Amino acid sequence: MAYVDSLLSKCTSFSQLKQLQAHLVTTGIFQFYTCRAKFLDFCAVSSAGNLPYAAYIFRSITFPYKNEWNAIIRGLAQSPKPIDAVTFYVSMSRLPCKPDALTCSFTLKACARALARSETPQLHAHVIRFGFASDVLLRTTLLDAYSKCGDLDYACQAFDEMDVRDIASWNALIAGLAQGNRPTEALQLYKKMRENMEPNEVTVLGALSACSQLGVNKEGDRVHEYIKSRNLDCNVIVCNAIIDMYAKCGLVRKAYEVFNEMKCSRTHVTWNTMIMALAMYGDGEQALELFEKMGQTGIEPDSVSYLAAICACNHAGMVDDGMKLFDAMDRCGVSKNVKHYGSMVDLLGRSGRLDEAYKIVESMPTVPDVVLWQTLLGASKTYGNVEMAETVSKKLVEMGSNHCGDFVLLSNLYAAQGRWHDVKRVREAMKGQDVKKVPGFSYIEVGGTIYKFMNGDMNHPKWKEIYWKLDEILLRIREYGYVAETNYVCHDIGPEEKENALCYHSEKLAVAFGLISTQDGTCISVNKNLRICGDCHVVIKLISKIYEREIIVRDRTRFHRFKNGACSCKEYW
């Protein structure tokens, strides 16, 4: 069979593969099922192959042998319709030819790719029943399937229950936690792993991704140092992750250094990451320059590149450039998705061109999603357009959105115009419905330790000191005659309670904590749910002036650098 292997490995196109099949049939080798299985596997999986053709051959076999089933299931698992692999698995398990560990492995891979949440535990039961539970590789696949389907608690449980874990098991859970919005736990696990074994390239990707999300540059630096000290292979994926980490931690310069000095050749992801990094800093010109350069280097901008470039225009207030790019996409045959429309709506909305933004929404070929309407609502609030805000709010309610921010934004808009009656009406509607209160939270890394703050948080051991600091800030801001006049975001209050609201913003808690713990010159805070805008800008600007500190705040989409009472972000928001 080594003969068949060597012949197969020489096939680089489908026509060669068919020639080989003819050869195998005439020489009679093809009647041996081991040969057929090898052929099917290659045909179903390799780039020279063709899955439908493999399936066609498979159907002509009366009693397929186990490896032939496996070949087809493996091929289906990595096809665009992975769920079909599960269907095949089910048919197979009804036959005398029972699945083996590999069959389960391929099918679990299919579950992971198809996000088949209910099928994964069923496969888990089979794995136990068939007695494959001691197979480390299979259990890692299982763990990964749980985590990819969003059942991270099961993934953690699967990990805990393993009596033997190898590096891939650790990597699967670290990456799962990082991608599943649990970056703190991902980093904890990474640290725990280092006590037991040496991380490799894949491990650091999970750790870097977690650092990116948290915006913790000290920890990110440590991971980078580790990569260098252990001479881990700095392949393009690792470089991309490092660039992204520095960019999201407020160190674009370092990101750019890595981008310039990387030894391996750049991919789309590399360019896109760097363009997006510049976009987050509001450096529109450089981002567009890089976008141009990317094309010149022979890598045609893809859909994400355009998104990053439009986003750069968005953050730099370059409305015309953004519109040009948006139009260029159709000409260049690059597909648009809801994010491109979202960014355009934001771009037009932020510059006050609400009607044009609304037209963009109407021109969409797909149904606009919640985030898109929220963007438009935000812009309506900024520009005090009650009529638009009411239209958009209705849409949001129709879509069943029950996010507190949607109601609060409308309520704040009424409040800004002194329409307290309407404020009350919205607040009451909120109580009537099942509104999800999503607390904003922020992270700050001080002296290498990560702290998390939520609205009204009293969990930190130094919470009293932090609130004292906030009171002091409040007092000193009053001396400037500013008072927290516009500060009623996200709070269920009337005009008389406005002032107190200042204390409850998570990023302000984080800033106050950064001021107490003076080890760091800069302070990075990340707020995942809210956008730093309006009142927040005013308050943090003043803090930077009063305390002579540079404060960098990263919100969902961009960086805001506050220094000497000014913000580097263009302020048309």
Add this chain to the structure above:
DNA sequence: ATAGGGTTAG
């Protein structure tokens, strides 16, 4: 003796 873990996006 064919298998598990991986980077960018409003």
